Amino acid sequence: MMKLRGGVDILVATPGRLLDLVQQNAVSLSKVEILVLDEADRMLDMGFIHDIRRILNKLPSKRQNLLFSATFSNQIKQLTNSLMHNPTILAVVPRNSASQQVKQLIHFVDKRRKAELLSYLIGSENWQQVLVFTRTKFGANRLTEHLIKDGIKAMAIHGNKS
Numbered sequence: 001m002m003k004l005r006g007g008v009d010i011l012v013a014t015p016g017r018l019l020d021l022v023q024q025n026a027v028s029l030s031k032v033e034i035l036v037l038d039e040a041d042r043m044l045d046m047g048f049i050h051d052i053r054r055i056l057n058k059l060p061s062k063r064q065n066l067l068f069s070a071t072f073s074n075q076i077k078q079l080t081n082s083l084m085h086n087p088t089i090l091a092v093v094p095r096n097s098a099s100q101q102v103k104q105l106i107h108f109v110d111k112r113r114k115a116e117l118l119s120y121l122i123g124s125e126n127w128q129q130v131l132v133f134t135r136t137k138f139g140a141n142r143l144t145e146h147l148i149k150d151g152i153k154a155m156a157i158h159g160n161k162s
Contacts (some may be wrong), residue, residue, distance in 0.1 A: 015051035022058060029058045037083075040069040041076055047080070055082070056130040068126065115143055139156040 004011075004026045011018075011027065021027040035056075037043065043052065065083045069076050070092070080087055109117045122130060134140040140156040147154035 015048045015055060019054060020049055022055075029055070032059050032063055034064045034066065035059060035083075036066045036068070040066045040067050040075065040079065041071045044073075044075050044079065044135070059081065067093075090127060115146040119147060121148075122152055124152075 067080055107117060134143055137158040137160055140158050144156040145152045
């Protein structure tokens with residue numbers, strides 16, 4: 001915190017931790033020139049919109065804003081409009097479009113049987129490399145344990161792992 005009080009050129013922080021540091025007078029936001037919101041869609045999904053708005057109220061009105069998002073939902077569009085004047089939107093692919101190189105299937109299954117279905121698909125389709133995204137770290141650990149019990153080599157990767 002002493003280093004922060006001396007000032008920094010670039011500060012990377014989560015919204016809650018940044019507000020905590022501001023409250024402890026370890027950081028001043030009065031001279032911020034550029035605000036970058038990365039993973040904006042995830043921050044909104046996780047309920048950080050109120051923290052983001054509190055941070056915005058502490059920033060100088062004249063600054064450059066950069067917002068990065070994997071999706072461009074209506075909520076992201078509203079946030080963009082509230083943050084920016086005449087924003088330039090750069091899109092790698094058309095809004096919410098699916099890649100033509102990816103085969104998509106949907107399996108309707110009871111929530112309690114998702115892990116069982118995944119084990120079955122991996123085994124019956126003889127999948128060798130699979131990347132699975134879960135909503136929480138706990139869910140990743142629980143799914144990994146289930147797959148291992150089913151004889152599938154698996155490993156969880158998340159922020160609590162070395």
